[in-house]
């Protein structure tokens with residue numbers, strides 16, 4: 481048995497566009513009080529655009545490494561944060577998430593996410609999928625009622641009072657919460673939490689689905705996987721013959737196979753021609769995805785070879801989000817929608833994801849955490865131009881010296 485081609489693009493599927501393109505795109509969401517359709521496609525197409533942009537940055541910064549993340553989890557967490565953002569901080573987050581604010585209003589975006597969360601969490605016999613949000617709040621931080629209410633209604637988030645002055649215990653609480661919600665797959669979302677933390681927002685996703693056509697474990701054998709021209713590794717290679725959507729993209733130089741789960745969600749596997757990974761990565765965008773969707777046609781594949789794998793990644797996204805235009809949240813944000821004084825700043829955006837693909841199906845989990853600290857009002861006055869000085873004796877209020885400093889370097 482041979483692995484026919486080199487370099488496999490494992491990354492994209494599932495947590496990314498796979499789930500979304502079939503399962504969770506509500507065709508159209510009615511925003512009743514406005515009698516206006518926010519079509520699921522606006523949300524989906526912005527989310528896909530964001531997914532590919534984030535992918536490109538992550539792939540660029542992690543060359544020759546596995547990449548796995550849940551763009552949906554990051555999008556939801558940032559949209560949740562945006563509930564409390566105002567002014568240019570708000571615009572930056574929404575535009576960073578690839579929303580075109582001349583086409584869609586903030587309110588519609590939140591409604592879109594609300595609907596998406598409801599759709600994703602509908603119970604199904606064929607699929608285990610849960611997506612949720614939570615916030616962990618320093619005991620005496622006074623969140624605005626509106627924020628608590630919007631978090632509950634739109635993002636289904638509850639609030640847990642937390643003592644961050646004991647950062648180890650707070651970290652354990654949050655990590656345990658995420659671990660529980662991801663069926664033990666994400667064990668340590670936060671590696672570190674500062675004792676100055678006052679608020680943490682969390683999103684988690686758990687996904688488990690079975691292939692419609694399963695691989696027979698008796699046919700799985702060790703085979704070569706060509707990591708690069710020079711490097712070959714042995715991996716357990718699953719194999720199967722089946723009829724499934726297939727497309728040979730001559731234009732971009734890649735082969736696509738879509739594998740369907742019993743739930744009718746699917747994993748899209750994209751195999752670039754040898755040496756074409758970077759070209760393909762550069763062309764990943766929502767239009768390409770739409771073209772692929774239209775071109776995939778059921779075909780008989782006599783032998784499909786797919787490695788069985790488990791991959792995991794942890795990221796701190798601060799720098800990457802800044803490169804995608806979401807900067808203010810880390811510097812001088814206006815978060816006056818969360819607390820009245822608004823003096824909060826985001827200290828970390830962390831993300832962890834794990835994906836297992838085997839003969840039975842796929843299990844994936846991901847979580848995003850956003851930690852915030854108080855900004856202390858910092859006043860800076862710089863005497864770097866001519867100034868006056870008066871030295872006054874306290875008891876008598878006598879001015880004992882009075883002067884003007886025009887050039888401190890002169891004697």
Ligand SMILES: *[C@@H]1O[C@H](CO)[C@@H](O)[C@H](O)[C@H]1NC(C)=O
Pocket residue numbers: 580581582583
């Ligand atoms: C936003 O939408 C408007 C109107 O549809 C369009 O003219 C504009 O080019 C879009 N902006 C971006 C950045 O895509």
Ligand SMILES: *[C@@H]1O[C@H](CO)[C@@H](O)[C@H](O)[C@H]1NC(C)=O
Pocket residue numbers: 659660661663664
């Ligand atoms: C998660 O928490 C619930 C409720 O406390 C508990 O019943 C369940 O066993 C936990 N699951 C895991 C995977 O820890």
Ligand SMILES: *[C@@H]1O[C@H](CO)[C@@H](O)[C@H](O)[C@H]1NC(C)=O
Pocket residue numbers: 708709710
């Ligand atoms: C392949 O190996 C050669 C010599 O062992 C090395 O010089 C070259 O950089 C390697 N190329 C890649 C792509 O790793």
Ligand SMILES: *[C@@H]1O[C@H](CO)[C@@H](O)[C@H](O)[C@H]1NC(C)=O
Pocket residue numbers: 606742743744
């Ligand atoms: C999946 O699609 C097939 C064919 O369209 C349909 O018969 C089946 O009921 C669907 N299954 C689920 C779980 O939606």
